[in-house]
Amino acid sequence: MKKVILSLVTLLAATTLATAQMRPAIKVEAGANFANQTTKIDDNSTDGKMMVGYRVGVGAEFGFADGFYVNPGLYFLSRGQKLADKEYSLPIVGSAKVDVTRWLHNVEIPVHVGYRAAFAPDMSVSIQAGPWFSYGFLGKDVYKATGEGIAGDTAKKAADELNKGDNNPYKDGTVVKQSLKPFDLGVGMQAAFEYRQFGVNLGFEYGLLNTSNIDNVKVNNMNFYVGLGYRF
Template sequence: MRIKLLLVSLVTFCCMATTTFAQVKVGVEAGANLSKFVGTSSFPSEKGNLKAGYQVGVTADYEFKNHLMLMSGLSFIQRRGDLKLGMNYAGETPVMTFPKVETKINYLQIPVALGYNFRVNDNFSLIPSVGVYVAYGFGAGKCDLNLRGNNANSVGWKPLHGAKEYGLDAFRHWDWGGTVGLKAVIGQHYTLAFQYSVGIMQAQTHYGLRNSTYQLSVGYRF
């Protein structure tokens, strides 16, 4: 009896898992982004202009019976930014200013959003969403850093190195914040998605900088 009960339970679980998996729409997306830094620091720093990067990843969307959707995935995203810092650093020998600082940081990012599927017709849907993301910066290489002062020049620095370089604090590896987005599904398979994300965690504490990113992606849902 116990074996029969176990077999029935196992079959029931497999059927439920198969049904659930069938309702999950897995896809791939790729596109470009524009990013910059925002912040409320009292330092006299300009947050710079929007800089172009890119992203590529996989998506997983689950739709409930009431058309609410749970949307997630995993993506590689390159965020770029620049700063024009006119701040003198006391204690440096010589005292320096940073007229231009560039960053190019690579992240692995996981969003989790709640959306609603507005089915316009059988071949076209619009899905607005709101949620959160968490990202980990795993690489940046050398970025341009222009110095102004005695014996100053242009050098390369590593914003994720962890140590202060030339009096400039490193960026954090971890980042998290909020997202809003709009996805169009065309012909049940092709997607066009716009998303805006802004960091809640400070990416760099000295200037109170947070990431701000606009993303546009095209994709295919299986």
């Protein structure tokens, strides 16, 4: 994996040097991010449910051949997942099942190579793909009570108690010690329909690294996104 990271960094450096004298087009994007995590505990998969978050950022587009371009960028986005009926045992409150929404706020640097083709006056389509690097700078697990009656009351007390803590999975928290590593890298692709400077984007990203900080657990990030873009 170190060789992969070194190769990607070398590619990024070479691309930056090769395009340094080109005048780039600047584009901004904003939209919704639909995130989830694939989770495996020992040999058992316990994937969560998709959650809706945000994705905003800016990129620079360097053309190097007819229709082809390199597109590095800087983005802020949310990742994470929703988990149902997670059981916790707490002093005084006792054992209870609660729903958990894991919010992870990441900064990401994608480096894509793309191609744009016009098919009508002022209209074009583009597709791009490449690696991305990200770092989680903030996270929080939010707990919500489930059930009714005595079980629901116990769950509410447990959720209230759990929500009092920092609950950042990137560092030691109320429930468990640091459960996630902040650094990740992966591959992504994006397709867009463009009218003049405006674009509608649809993309997919998958994390190649195991971001779990727990020995018998493997966690990979994945997300779809849709958004609007504008090129200057």
